[in-house]
Amino acid sequence: MDLFFKYLQYEKRYSPHTLTSYHTDLGQFAEYLKEVYQLTDPAEADHAIIRSWILSLVQKHLEARSINRKIACLRSYYKFLLAQQRISVNPMLRIRPPKASKKLPGFVLEEPFNNLLDSFTFEDNFEGHRDKLILEFLYGTGMRLSELLGIEHPDIDLHARTVRVLGKGNKERIIPINDSLYFSLETYLAAKKTLNADNNSQKLLVTTKARPLYPKFVYRVVKKYIGMITTSEHSSPHVLRHSFATHLLNKGADLNAIKDLLGHASLAATQVYTHNSIDKLKSIFEKAHPKA
Structure with missing residues (x-):
């Protein structure tokens, strides 16, 4: 995970805000894997396990925008693991994000x-x-x-x-x-x-x-x-x-x-x-x- 975040910071040049959000998202996913599946390495998670986590977020009535950000985090993470040859198959390929309702930006008169x-x-x-x-x-x-x-x-x-x-x-x-x-x-x-x-x-x-x-x-x-x-x-x-x-x-x-x-x-x-x-x-x- 440390290598992944260094990659995002120095090669992809993600903003500090995005890095903080991704730290939180990946940390929550790791906790879920440990608590529900007794897995300590996210690299061992397959499509079904990842999908179950996303469904659990939906059941908690988390906003679609927040869920989609977490999915984006996992997409980046597993794409990185694939490039590093830590995994041979990307488990995110068939994951579809929930449709987010368009929220118009507020403004002052x-x-x-x-x-x-x-x-x-x-x-x-x-x-x-x-x-x-x-x-x-x-x-x-x-x-x-x-x-x-x-x-x-x-x-x-x-x-x-x-x-x-x-x-x-x-x-x-x-x-x-x-x-x-x-x-x-x-x-x-x-x-x-x-x-x-x-x-x-x-x-x-x-x-x-x-x-x-x-x-x-x-x-x-x-x-x-x-x-x-x-x-x-x-x-x-x-x-x-x-x-x-x-x-x-x-x-x-x-x-x-x-x-x-x-x-x-x-x-x-x-x-x-x-x-x-x-x-x-x-x-x-x-x-x-x-x-x-």
Whole structure:
């Protein structure tokens, strides 16, 4: 298993989040084999045993998306064992994943959120400027939380008004910085200079003790401010990424351009946002079509 995870990390370049999930999935599978079949080596599991584990997950009412991720983990694992000649037959060949219902990404409404950014009085101190910058970055660029936390000072080009981010699979992309984000960034950088100058961290976003921010911190910030404009349960950093894409599409942006901005590997991943825009299309149709 150690060799497998090193292979995923260094050769396949899987994200830390995916590696953590696969560690959990493979660990749960190993526990099941030991408890139910008294097997200590997953390489000894056959098609029937693997299928029984998947059925047990279905009976526990686990979401299809979660089950499919575990199946993807096992596919990668047994494909690796086959390449390493640890097994002669891949037991995953006839395993079929359950069909997952399409879950549309949640998003915040354009007008209330922009009113929050433009009209709300954030505290005139380092914390206030940092909180606003977090919101501006997530909504203004559509980047992922991990990408936001990974930004370092050399990644920012104020002259060109761009930011360089490292996405999934260590793929680098350049995202333009809009005017609102640019001014928030300038204000934040000025406030950051008042912090502990002895800290050598190159990370852009830091705490008041000049230490790099962490995921839960950003979650709390986003939840705090989104809670001011909606009672919806959609209040995670990823919701602002969804909002970025949905609002761009509503304004007529090209789907391929949105794909590149989001850092999606294929257009299929971006097309989910077209479903969120159907209400906008209906509204245009009702106003414009003579038979509407």
